Amino acid sequence: MNDTGPASELSALLDATVDAVILIDSRGCIEVFNQAAERLYGYAAAEVLGRNVNLLMADKDRNNHDAYMERYERTGVAHIIGIGREVENRRKDGSVFPGFLSVGRIAKTHPPRYVGFVHDLTLRHQALAAVVRERDRANRYLEAVQAVLVVLDPNRRVTLVNRKGCEVLDAEERTLLGAEWFEAVVPAEERAGASAQFHAFLERHAQGPVYDEYRVCRPGGEMRTIAWRYVAIADAVGAVTGVLCSGDDVTDARRAEADARQAHERITHVSRLATMGEMASGISHEINQPLSAITTYAQAARRLLQADQSHNEAVREALEQIAAQALRAGEIIRRLRSLVRSRETQREPVQINVLIEELGPLTRADARMNDVRISLDLGADLLWVDIDPIQIQQVLLNLVRNAVQAVDCREHGKREIVIHTEMHGEDQLEVRVCDNGSGVSAEFLPRLFTQFATTKSDGTGLGLAISRSIIEAHRGKIEYQPNVPEGSCFLFRLPVIQETRS
Ligand SMILES: Nc1ncnc2c1ncn2[C@@H]1O[C@H](COP(=O)(O)OP(=O)(O)OP(=O)(O)O)[C@@H](O)[C@H]1O
Ligand SMILES: [Mg+2]
Numbered sequence: 001m002n003d004t005g006p007a008s009e010l011s012a013l014l015d016a017t018v019d020a021v022i023l024i025d026s027r028g029c030i031e032v033f034n035q036a037a038e039r040l041y042g043y044a045a046a047e048v049l050g051r052n053v054n055l056l057m058a059d060k061d062r063n064n065h066d067a068y069m070e071r072y073e074r075t076g077v078a079h080i081i082g083i084g085r086e087v088e089n090r091r092k093d094g095s096v097f098p099g100f101l102s103v104g105r106i107a108k109t110h111p112p113r114y115v116g117f118v119h120d121l122t123l124r125h126q127a128l129a130a131v132v133r134e135r136d137r138a139n140r141y142l143e144a145v146q147a148v149l150v151v152l153d154p155n156r157r158v159t160l161v162n163r164k165g166c167e168v169l170d171a172e173e174r175t176l177l178g179a180e181w182f183e184a185v186v187p188a189e190e191r192a193g194a195s196a197q198f199h200a201f202l203e204r205h206a207q208g209p210v211y212d213e214y215r216v217c218r219p220g221g222e223m224r225t226i227a228w229r230y231v232a233i234a235d236a237v238g239a240v241t242g243v244l245c246s247g248d249d250v251t252d253a254r255r256a257e258a259d260a261r262q263a264h265e266r267i268t269h270v271s272r273l274a275t276m277g278e279m280a281s282g283i284s285h286e287i288n289q290p291l292s293a294i295t296t297y298a299q300a301a302r303r304l305l306q307a308d309q310s311h312n313e314a315v316r317e318a319l320e321q322i323a324a325q326a327l328r329a330g331e332i333i334r335r336l337r338s339l340v341r342s343r344e345t346q347r348e349p350v351q352i353n354v355l356i357e358e359l360g361p362l363t364r365a366d367a368r369m370n371d372v373r374i375s376l377d378l379g380a381d382l383l384w385v386d387i388d389p390i391q392i393q394q395v396l397l398n399l400v401r402n403a404v405q406a407v408d409c410r411e412h413g414k415r416e417i418v419i420h421t422e423m424h425g426e427d428q429l430e431v432r433v434c435d436n437g438s439g440v441s442a443e444f445l446p447r448l449f450t451q452f453a454t455t456k457s458d459g460t461g462l463g464l465a466i467s468r469s470i471i472e473a474h475r476g477k478i479e480y481q482p483n484v485p486e487g488s489c490f491l492f493r494l495p496v497i498q499e500t501r502s
């Protein structure tokens with residue numbers, strides 16, 4: 001058959017249409033039902049031609065369809081014609097499917113006729129339902145995570161915050177979404193630092209996760225300390241579109257740490273006081289030595305003065321000894337006081353290299369007077385330490401002073417001290433003060449770091465003991481190693497603050 005008339009062309013066109021095409025008359029009776037309609041509704045055209053179109057509709061529309069048509073005829077107000085909407089359709093087997101129905105009135109027909117196009121939405125509905133299911137599932141995960149999750153765009157605006165985040169911030173999701181994060185929740189005094197760290201993360205092209213810790217402020221003014229981890233979110237071509245910030249509320253943990261530290265300091269103080277008891281006998285012995293020397297020299301001086309003038313030189317010497325011994329007794333007392341004093345320690349993040357460089361003027365003066373060369377060998381890329389800078393400088397001065405005294409045995413021009421700094425593993429920083437002096441003898445070694453142990457006529461033997469108590473109060477360790485090929489190395493290690501590489 002090769003019929004090419006307009007009617008058969010139209011029918012071929014209708015059958016080629018993917019959507020169902022249904023033509024109805026003014027009473028709603030079906031006049032045309034194309035092949036797509038047959039496939040969609042499961043009716044053969046012959047079964048439906050002449051029947052009311054409402055047999056293709058699900059319940060509500062089915063019952064009201066005649067009334068809809070009547071209302072349109074009467075009022076001329078279109079509710080669907082020329083507009084289209086999603087409707088529920090009924091197949092021959094009674095099953096229902098979603099479809100988009102657009103209806104047009106056929107021009108110049110009296111009484112009017114209408115054509116309806118029905119596009120099957122089943123697949124789209126299924127896809128949508130799958131997306132919603134996935135979204136709900138992802139949301140459930142987000143809510144289940146016991147961490148604060150916040151996504152920031154590169155302009156620091158909040159694009160997502162989970163329920164835990166709202167809880168910790170005591171804020172509603174809608175007030176946070178779109179807000180500039182650092183302005184909205186970070187207290188003014190920490191804002192610049194936190195914001196700079198975020199900026200640095202983006203600048204570094206967001207490689208690898210980065211950790212930061214800063215506080216957030218609730219509307220009531222209460223602060224929570226959060227440990228953050230930043231991970232970049234990139235698009236298909238690798239451009240960073242956002243940053244996932246996951247945070248743990250560490251407020252209670254940090255509080256407990258601070259309490260523990262205070263307790264530790266109290267205990268250290270108590271144990272220092274206990275040590276004081278042990279030291280008492282040592283003290284009286286140590287002080288008695290110079291005091292009895294003072295008494296002896298004073299008596300001698302008095303006797304010498306009673307005798308004739310020719311003893312002038314001996315008297316001067318006795319008086320010098322008196323002065324020297326009195327000074328030594330005074331020095332013992334002074335050092336003891338600094339050992340026992342419980343200063344509220346002032347911890348702060350410090351770059352050890354800066355601290356050592358600051359000591360330069362003090363150590364250089366000492367070195368120049370004794371013709372000693374002090375050089376610095378400071379490591380690069382060190383993490384910071386949380387220390388009392390005054391106390392640690394005290395330790396360094398003790399070690400440098402000892403080294404200066406130890407190299408005295410060598411001839412001028414060959415007296416060397418080197419201060420090294422470097423990382424020891426991932427979490428400790430090591431400082432070494434090395435000299436090419438006399439070294440520590442095997443006999444003296446067991447007494448090193450104990451109070452009053454000295455080999456010097458004018459020493460108190462407290463420098464290393466004090467240094468050790470300071471380093472241990474910083475949860476560090478101090479020790480002696482022989483230097484190669486000669487001399488001593490005193491080294492101490494301190495725990496570092498993670499992620500402060502400068
Ligand atoms: N760099 C060093 N080289 C060799 N021996 C050292 C060195 N540092 C310390 N010692 C030995 O350890 C002893 C104890 O040192 P410590 O600093 O505790 O007291 P001191 O130096 O004798 O007295 P003070 O510190 O009061 O001047 C010293 O007398 C010395 O014998
Ligand atoms: Mg000393």
